[in-house]
Amino acid sequence: MRLFLEKGYGSTSVADVLRAARANSGSLYHFFPAKHDLLLAVLERYRSEIEPRLLAPAWRGVADPIERVFALLRVYRRLLVETGFFYGCPVGSLALEIHEPDPAVRRLLAANFERWAGAVRGCLREAGDRLPVDADPRELSLFVLAVMEGAVMQARTHRSLEAFDASVRRLRDYFRRLEKGARRPRLRPAPAAKEKIR
């Protein structure tokens, strides 16, 4: 996982993996028939770790569903800073590196995106009527993912947070305007009869 994140899939040789894992080629190939299966395993693990290793820490102490979206973005910001713009979103990097139309790999990349966006979607749904009815949570979640990936890409390229911070700020502005626009239908600020979905 570390090597694919740092050097990408194609530029990581099996010898690199063997050295880092202090294993012999025979052992590796006993469990993974080909290098390709290593990528599949990495992508599966990323997917399974999105919830416990990414979302859970990011949302610790953050109850507000919309704030959670930005808390998630803050994790990527911190990752960029702490690694000197070396690590970005591993899934995004692999998604653009893999050009071959391998169905299994693409399905796993899509599953990673789907879980990420699905989590954001959950937040937006939880936000309920704070957002306008025409702000489809599904659309919005895909939009947030696009902004994150594009922002991380620019940050890594420029080795600067400017584009990242600018993008997050504009996204924040959008959400502010969405919330302001949603308050039109019901003007009563009373939180008493707030119906709970689910």
Added chain:
Amino acid sequence: MRLFLEKGYGSTSVADVLRAARANSGSLYHFFPAKHDLLLAVLERYRSEIEPRLLAPAWRGVADPIERVFALLRVYRRLLVETGFFYGCPVGSLALEIHEPDPAVRRLLAANFERWAGAVRGCLREAGDRLPVDADPRELSLFVLAVMEGAVMQARTHRSLEAFDASVRRLRDYFRRLEKGARRPRLRPAPAAKEKIR
């Protein structure tokens, strides 16, 4: 350019280039000291072609500056469709593939982003007071680039336009709300005293 776009830099062998160009290795290395310089030349050409080969056709017949932003996004949408989600943004793909901190390559990638975002920024400045004063054109242009790159990434991964269209729709919604919010200060629709910057 075609090979780097289709297979990426690392997965394109010099032999691939030689075959496609019907040249011999000696000839290639006479002009390009190393494969690395091939990448530099490609990135320089991309940068110089942004204006004539991307912006000019995209904006033909589109006068409205804000519409031009979305006309630009439409080019990427068409590219995705016409190539069956094979081609995306070449600069974005290379930006995420190149992990080594090569200064020359990174500078050229950044220059490509800068020119793209700069063009969008020009549109936004031209839009003038149709946008709120607090909507910094620089921030907005980086935001638009992030959305484009993230949207293309998702489209290629899912082999579907859903995330792309959703992202563009949300960006459109954002601009609509920005325009609506900007109309507050000056309510007169008279275009007479419109001062022209530069």
Added chain:
DNA sequence: CGCTTGGTTGATCGATCAATCAAGAGCCCC
């Protein structure tokens, strides 16, 4: 005609690539 310059040819280099394989090690059950 000889000589220079700019470019071409394609075999060849050592390194590295992903992947293989025969041999053996450790362990459990009988």
Added chain:
DNA sequence: GGGGCTCTTGATTGATCGATCAACCAAGCG
């Protein structure tokens, strides 16, 4: 103690990688 199983060892394979090189070619010039 011995068979059977899982897993490890590491040398080795053939292909491919980026890059080099001496030889060659054609146009230009005096």
